[in-house]
Amino acid sequence: MSKSVLILPGDGIGPEIVTEAEKVLNALVENRGLEISTEQGLIGGSAIDETGVPLPDETLAMGKQSDAVLLGAVGGPKWDKIERSLRPERGLLAIRAGLDLYANLRPAILYKELAEASSLKPEVIGALDIMIVRELTGGIYFGQPRGIRTLDDGQREGFNTLVYKESEIERIAHTAFDVAMKRNKKVCSVDKANVLEATELWREVVTRVAKDYPEVSLEHMYVDNAAMQLVRAPGQFDVIVTTNMFGDILSDLASMLTGSIGMLPSASLNAEGQGMYEPIHGSAPDIAGQNIANPLATIISTAMMLRYSLAEVAQADRVEQAVQKVLASGLRTADIVSEGMTRVSTSEMGDAVVAAL
Numbered sequence: 001m002s003k004s005v006l007i008l009p010g011d012g013i014g015p016e017i018v019t020e021a022e023k024v025l026n027a028l029v030e031n032r033g034l035e036i037s038t039e040q041g042l043i044g045g046s047a048i049d050e051t052g053v054p055l056p057d058e059t060l061a062m063g064k065q066s067d068a069v070l071l072g073a074v075g076g077p078k079w080d081k082i083e084r085s086l087r088p089e090r091g092l093l094a095i096r097a098g099l100d101l102y103a104n105l106r107p108a109i110l111y112k113e114l115a116e117a118s119s120l121k122p123e124v125i126g127a128l129d130i131m132i133v134r135e136l137t138g139g140i141y142f143g144q145p146r147g148i149r150t151l152d153d154g155q156r157e158g159f160n161t162l163v164y165k166e167s168e169i170e171r172i173a174h175t176a177f178d179v180a181m182k183r184n185k186k187v188c189s190v191d192k193a194n195v196l197e198a199t200e201l202w203r204e205v206v207t208r209v210a211k212d213y214p215e216v217s218l219e220h221m222y223v224d225n226a227a228m229q230l231v232r233a234p235g236q237f238d239v240i241v242t243t244n245m246f247g248d249i250l251s252d253l254a255s256m257l258t259g260s261i262g263m264l265p266s267a268s269l270n271a272e273g274q275g276m277y278e279p280i281h282g283s284a285p286d287i288a289g290q291n292i293a294n295p296l297a298t299i300i301s302t303a304m305m306l307r308y309s310l311a312e313v314a315q316a317d318r319v320e321q322a323v324q325k326v327l328a329s330g331l332r333t334a335d336i337v338s339e340g341m342t343r344v345s346t347s348e349m350g351d352a353v354v355a356a357l
């Protein structure tokens with residue numbers, strides 16, 4: 001049965017990197033007979049320019065109909081001044097919420113070819129393979145009330161609300177333990193239970209869910225310590241499960257351990273296994289349109305899409321192997337280039353992955 005993929009290029013480098021991922025997908029359709037149809041939609045700043053809103057109803061409706069969504073990136077200085085609720089980032093949050101994509105998987109894997117590019121010394125970094133499971137549709141990103149108000153004394157006050165229901169914590173904890181069962185059976189739950197009640201409850205609920213997984217060892221860590229441990233001894237982690245905001249921060253941190261934020265993919269899944277796939281990096285407006293961005297995070301996100309939403313596990317393996325082969329051959333985009341390597345453009349990197357396929 002043919003599967004449908006909604007492609008949302010977005011803003012900044014989004015269109016460039018998504019084009020390279022599409023090349024990879026098309027190559028699989030043409031050479032391996034995959035039955036995948038694609039259509040494009042608007043999100044973020046480009047949607048604002050055309051329709052006035054960052055997530056048009058049509059895009060969400062198309063997303064609901066599709067088997068998977070592949071997204072580039074959203075945002076840029078051009079839209080920073082418009083009303084807060086209409087900014088590009090709100091489009092991204094709205095599609096995550098609209099498709100109920102509560103489970104965000106962010107693997108941080110060090111390709112041995114890129115050990116040089118890691119910000120850590122080789123003896124500290126070791127063989128890094130961490131899966132960050134980030135709660136994606138709750139917490140302080142969505143909690144009400146929120147806003148900026150003017151107080152009686154005339155000064156303004158910004159406020160947000162960190163809230164988690166037991167059911168929200170339970171389902172993301174199940175995701176983390178299920179993922180751990182297929183890996184090294186270790187979960188580290190990251191919170192700030194010594195200060196924040198919402199994460200005190202988080203810790204309690206995760207501990208309760210752990211009882212369903214006797215084979216998995218569970219550890220709890222405060223987020224400040226977790227940040228320190230990630231750069232001190234990252235090898236101790238297998239699966240990290242954490243809140244929306246802590247996951248946002250720790251996944252950027254983890255990306256630097258792997259050499260470049262341009263390398264890290266992500267999958268955001270709902271209870272039905274439908275997913276949206278995107279690189280964890282932003283729209284990098286400073287380098288947009290120059291054909292120098294690294295398309296590999298988006299290409300590896302495409303591999304995750306083949307694996308988790310399109311039931312094409314063998315093809316996912318092939319894409320990941322092709323990326324490895326290209327790195328082994330010494331090709332590097334600007335963000336990961338080092339002495340003795342060959343610097344290539346965004347499109348040359350995409351072509352090389354297709355050739356390696």
Ligand code: IPM
Nearest residue numbers: 074075089092093248280282
């Ligand atoms: C991410 C990004 C987004 C987030 C932004 C663009 C809204 O940083 O996916 O990590 O904070 O979730």
Ligand code: MG
Nearest residue numbers: 248249252280
């Ligand atoms: Mg982020």
